[in-house]
Amino acid sequence: MRIFITGGSGYIGRSTVQALIRHGNEVVALARSERSARGLSDLGATPVAGALTDTDVLREAARQADGVIHLGVDYTASTAETDRAAAQALQDGAGSRPYVHTGGVWVYGDTDGVVDEDAPLNPPRITAWRVENEKRVLSRAADGGHPVVVMPGLVYGRSGGLVQSFFVEPGRTAGAVPCIGDGSPHWALVHVDDLAELFVLALKAPAGSAYAGVGGQNLPMADITRALSHAAGCPDRIDPLSLEEAVRRMGPIAEAFALDQQLTGARARRELGWTPTRLDALAELAQG
Secondary structure (H helix, E strand, O other): OOEEEEEOOOHHHHHHHHHHHHHEEEEEEEEEEEEHHHHHHHHHHHHHEOOOHHHHHHHHHHHHOOOEEEOOOOOHHHOOHHHHHHHHHHHHHHHHOOOEEEEEEHOOOOOOEEEOOOOOOOOOOHHHHHHHHHHHHHHHHOOOOEEEEEEEEEEOOOOHHHHHHHHHHHHHHHEEEEEEEEOEEEEEEEHHHHHHHHHHHOOOOOEEEEEEOOEEEEHHHHHHHHHHHHOOOOOEEEEEEEHHHHHHOOOHHHHHHHOOOOOOOHHHHHHHOOOOOOOOHHHHHHOO
């Protein structure tokens, strides 16, 4: 298949491009800069110059592809509007061919135990915009489109991701890794390479499907931050923060990190044959 992908030069995107090529696909990827274009070429993808706001470029690239994966996001004051317009252009171009949209499990809020994709939504403010956008995406199934939504958990691995940015790096600077509250809330984790495999499989999922991209590792924040302290070079040194202090330091994303979330990825395993293989998150996180 010829797959068009946005966000291919990003953290999740690089692994996804590699997985697509490994499975024999041709990859065409949106590139917002010459640096991104070079990086995508090095991975084996063909770059197409443009940004998420270039809806004509998105529509035409999607029209020429056998499937689309939308990973890109612009974190600005108009994030929701940009994502909505980009998704519409990509779906218009894709027509009845597969369109895989990226969401996130944070939209479920606190889960009160282990839940699946049918759980009620209660998003923190930083990700609330996703709810309406994903409804719009999935509604295209009724009009002949082929939308699929993949909702990653908290992604780790390859020394990258939000965990690295907001916990490991600050820990190196301060000599202690931050932990919000008493550390009892759980994080639903997924390794970036396992997630990449899910995006590839999602291209063959039924129209209108939604999948929680979680690897079956719902671990307490206390255990995770202890592992991260080893990666940061300050073993077992933890800096406990109230939620208010965490928000002051990290911004509103701290409200999402503080969620108590436990999710199952059983639907993707059952319907798509997804088989995560990176199942020792604490050991990998400790290694950095």
